[in-house]
Amino acid sequence: MSEATAASVIHVAVGIVADASGAVLVTRRPDHVHQGGLWEFPGGKVEAGETVEAALRRELHEELGIAVQAAEPLLQVRHAYPDQFVLLDVWRVTAYHGEARGREGQPLVWMLPAGMADSAFPAADGPIIARLRQQRD
Numbered sequence: 001m002s003e004a005t006a007a008s009v010i011h012v013a014v015g016i017v018a019d020a021s022g023a024v025l026v027t028r029r030p031d032h033v034h035q036g037g038l039w040e041f042p043g044g045k046v047e048a049g050e051t052v053e054a055a056l057r058r059e060l061h062e063e064l065g066i067a068v069q070a071a072e073p074l075l076q077v078r079h080a081y082p083d084q085f086v087l088l089d090v091w092r093v094t095a096y097h098g099e100a101r102g103r104e105g106q107p108l109v110w111m112l113p114a115g116m117a118d119s120a121f122p123a124a125d126g127p128i129i130a131r132l133r134q135q136r137d
Helices: 003-007 052-064 113-118 123-136
Strands: 009-017 024-028 043-045 067-080 085-097 108-111
Touching: 009 024, 009 052, 009 067, 009 123, 024 052, 024 113, 043 052, 052 067, 052 085, 067 123, 085 123, 108 113, 113 123
Parallel strands: 009 085
Antiparallel strands: 009 043, 024 108, 067 085
16 A cells, blocks of 8 residues: 555444344434434543554443443454555454444444444445444354
């Protein structure tokens, strides 16, 4: 990867938060942002000098009002959109405090992985959905 390409990579910490039934928390992207209106797994950009785990904790607190107690890496997804390249660092949240709510006004739902194919997600989330569906079979 060239320096120019590496500089344009958007590094995102993604949290997989599941309930006892196996349903996973997803939120709807605001209409005015990249991939707006689609469902996504919660998370956000990793800031310069920040670890992925620190970014995950910060983003899930800001977006959902939950405090992550424990999380473990699940997979990484690299995806090239026509206008940008993303690196999704996906972590399974294994313990947290609080009740998830859309602190930024975003709708959220608990969705079983088997039903995710019926909902619109960004293309980069495809490998995450496939992994979640594999683990439930």
